[in-house]
Amino acid sequence: MFTVRPYKKEDAAACGNCFYEGFFSCPMDQNDKILLCDYAQILIEKCNFTYVAEAEDHQVVGFICGKYDKHFSKALSAQYETKKHYGRWCKMFLKFYLKRYKMSVPFQKQFDAFFRQLQERDKESFGKCDLELVALSSRRNYRKGLGTALVTQFLNRAKADGADRVRLFTNTLASWEFYEKRGFKKVAEKPFQDGSGNQSLVYEYVLKEHEYEKHHL
Template sequence: MFTVCPYKEEDAAACGDCFYEGFFSCPVDQNDKILLRDYAQVLIEKCNFTYVAETEDHQVVGFICGKYDKHFSKALAARYEAKKHYGCWCKMFLKFYLKRYKMSAPFQKQFDAFFRQLQERDKEIFGKCDLELVALSSRRNYRKGLGTALVTQFLNRAKAEGADCVRLFTNTLASWEFYEKRGFKKVAEKPFQDGSDNRSIVYEYRLREVYETGMPDLVKKEEEDGV
């Protein structure tokens, strides 16, 4: 069982660990972990709200973020639940582009590939939505409904605040089937620019369509994947 609760500033390092375990497979050293922590913190602070999932012993094992579109609600888009550390933002990006993190060679290779995948995100294809599901990252060895618990909390929050359209960006290198099993519909797809067989995908969840029929019972779905 997992407890899903709002993100706290002291969760940043654990979220960095979750980010690693959701997207990378190579060994990492302390320098790599510093970048993972900083990246996760910047991502979270750019979003309007973040939830973490904790085990019974209060270990953070997953997180999920949401970012509101100002065209949907300027008030919600201007409200951020995590304190913004603008100095940390600038320091992180400057340090990254100047290659001061001194990442290990295996991690550098995987992170560069991850960064190239992010650049496949096309704003025009992504389109406008009330709320963007920005990140779902979790430990691979927890396949006990962790992802489902986080997505359920996310959708409940979206419904409570009046959002109609939730969208997320992923690709065929990630566990995109996770969302299809939970009622998300594919609305856009585009091949990678590198000519590979991989594709960028946008999924959408229309909350208005489930207001009358009721929210799907996601808790019964035990499969758990990451974005």
């Protein structure tokens, strides 16, 4: 059983751990943890809302965050549940590019690869939506039912706020099958620029369409 609740700033370190287990496989030292904690906090504070999942032992074991498009709602896109820290963002990236995080070699290699994957995202391929599912991440040992609980809360929030079209960016190196099983449909794909054969993927969930199906089956 999981309890899903709004994110609090004290959850940043735990979200960093979730992020690590969601996207990395190499060993991680204390310097690597500091970077991921900073990265997770900034990622979350760029979004309009974030939910975390707590296990029965009160550990934060997963999180999901969303960002509204200003063309859908200027009011919602300007609304944040956590205080944004632009100074923290600038400080982190300056520190990163000056190599002051002192990351371990294996982690640096995986983080650089992860960052290159993010750069595959482009506005034209992503298209327009009301709400973007920016990140979903969880601890490995708690995944059964956790992602579903977080996505359900996310879509309930979208519906309550009047959003209809949700999109997310992922790729063939990630768990894209998870989204297909939960009703998301692939609307765009594009080969990686590095010629590796991997694909960037854009998935969409239309709330009104699923509400119609629910009441007419």
